[in-house]
Amino acid sequence: MTRNTKVLLIEDDRSIATGLQKAMRGSGYDVAVQTRGDTGLRHALAEAYDIVITDLRLPGTDGLELVRQLHQAKPKLPIILITAHGSTETAIEATRWGAFDYLPKPFDVEELLELVGKALDSSRLMSEPIEMGDAVSARTAIVGNSRVMQSIYKEIGRVAATPVTVLIRGDTGTGKELIARAIYQHSNRAAAPFIAINCAAIPETLLESELFGHERGAFTGADTRRIGRFEQAHGGTIFLDEIGDMSVRLQAKLLRELQEKTIQRVGGKEPVPVDVRIIAATHRDLEAAIRERLFREDLFYRLSVVTLSLPPLAERAEDIPDMVRYFLRRYAPEIGVASPAISPEAIAYLQSQPWPGNVRELENATRKALLLARDYTIGVDLLREVVAKTRQPLAASQQTHAAYITELMDAVERGETHNAFARMLADLEPELYAQAIRRAQGNLTRAAQWLGVTRLKMREKLKEFGLHPRRETSGD
Ligand SMILES: Nc1ncnc2c1ncn2[C@@H]1O[C@H](COP(=O)(O)OP(=O)(O)OP(=O)(O)O)[C@@H](O)[C@H]1O
Ligand SMILES: [Mg+2]
Structure with missing residues (x-):
């Protein structure tokens, strides 16, 4: 396939x-x-x-x-x-x-x-092409036909045609990255590069040279020059994800790019002209950050020429049935289920949930339910169990390990779990194996090496969790 x-x-x-x-x-x-x-x-x-x-x-x-x-x-x-x-x-x-x-x-x-x-x-x-709306067939799609999503699609169409800066706002897992990619794909820069940078994932000093590059000798360790992403994306689009986490100092450099269309490499003297369209996203309350002087107001106005706000999933519960069917269709082949099924009650149950982790959480829950139900119809009881489990431990990626352990130990004290260690493994293992085999593109040997387990173990675990490597190396 x-x-x-x-x-x-x-x-x-x-x-x-x-x-x-x-x-x-x-x-x-x-x-x-x-x-x-x-x-x-x-x-x-x-x-x-x-x-x-x-x-x-x-x-x-x-x-x-x-x-x-x-x-x-x-x-x-x-x-x-x-x-x-x-x-x-x-x-x-x-x-x-x-x-x-x-x-x-x-x-x-x-x-x-x-x-x-x-x-x-x-x-x-x-x-990877992204479709939008209800009748989606692509592997990657923005699903949902609620009024608010329809107006988002319209906005995407409107802003795609112009080079304006767009700010995408919304809680974790509401689809900000997906929207950013859709804007890019519908823009007249769709043939040029799209470079995504997660500002929260890179320490400040590294982020500066990642974005703007540096000259040789700019700081200790800078033994060669480096071309930053802005220069690499020239003519294209840059997606600055989690912009609310960028330091105030870097915000000033970014503002300069927006105002003057030039950047300066770290340690560089000459301004370098760059032509880049910026799409930014954040889950943070930027107005509050401005009040606390953590975010520059002038940058905020520059960035938010157009703002797209994605509502929490609970506020568009009518989109949930389409989303669930889409996720089932999407994950069935890799889990190895021919025709996934879910009961109407189960869908109604999903629609009634609060979804603090939004679409990502719904996606994880659906996938896990399919993993467990396999060829049987997914029912309410199974979902209840899955949702309770995914919610606490892993749903929100932001959740720290300490918070997870706290939840786990609370459950131990309440007498709900007796073997905390096994429970922790059970919570984490399936995702670890799933990611390893996916990232290794189905290569057992490589995935096993990454995890530090034998290939035999890898194979057993994949079977246990119903994961199917898409392709195996010859000689397997
Ligand atoms: N409307 C939607 N239809 C289908 N899938 C969606 C939709 N919205 C989000 N998703 C899926 O949910 C997951 C989270 O989406 P995405 O990464 O875009 O969220 P985000 O807002 O950037 O989250 P975060 O703030 O945590 O980075 C992805 O797997 C994405 O494909
Ligand atoms: Mg994101």
């Missing part, structure tokens, strides 16, 4: 090429090799590869020129450069021309695989 990821490797050193090809095949990729820059470029242009990995020094066309031409023709195709000693400067130049990243030789295959994974994730964000 899902085809293998297609990789084009352009490398003139045959022994390196063969080694990498073998290792990547072992991880489930389809790898084609080209040994010249010019023929490599031709293949990359003519065929539908998911990612290109190229050496820098090549006969025919060199890597830098290859990146320039390929990125111009296929701006969404991720390109990773591998560079020999002494050519880092050129590789950095290539990231300005749109290469995703570079890897200096010598490197472990694992490092390359990790970078490839990252690049593919980011290209999936820009390429």
